[in-house]
Amino acid sequence: WNYFGGKALVVWHAGTDAMNLEYKSDQEIIAGAMDTLRVMYGDDIPKPTETVVVRFDPDAAEATSGPTPMTTHTKGASSYLKVGSTPNDRSDIATPVMGRVFFAGEHTSLNNPALIQGAYESGIREARNIIVK
Secondary structure, eight states: OOTTSSOOOOOOOOHHHHHHHTTSOHHHHHHHHHHHHHHHHOTTOOOOSOOOOOOSSHHHHHHTTOOOHIIIIITTOOOOOOTTOOTHHHHHHTOOBTTTBOOOSGGGOSSSTTSHHHHHHHHHHHHHHHHHO
16 A cells, blocks of 8 residues: 555454454554464565554553544544435535535545545545636
């Protein structure tokens, strides 16, 4: 992944797995990820040069690696479509107001909703819209 001149591997856990990992140490979580990668790719994979573990439970963050902006402000929330919504609602949310206020974010992405990729792509989309205006 070369967006920032380097390579990155992002790992997400959900449900019970995520809850079980919240109070494990960074070292335990990273060791588990490396064990999985070795099963997938063999023992010759390189060690990570840098790691970041984000926790969404503020109590777990405080007890392990300390609070992060994500735990403090969003608590790991992602957008979702409520019952009765359609993907068109995401387009509606992204509609500019009077050609002066533009909306980006994963919640406005049709292709990658609820993902960082969607937030990034929507930022590019709206930057282009602003430049055209």
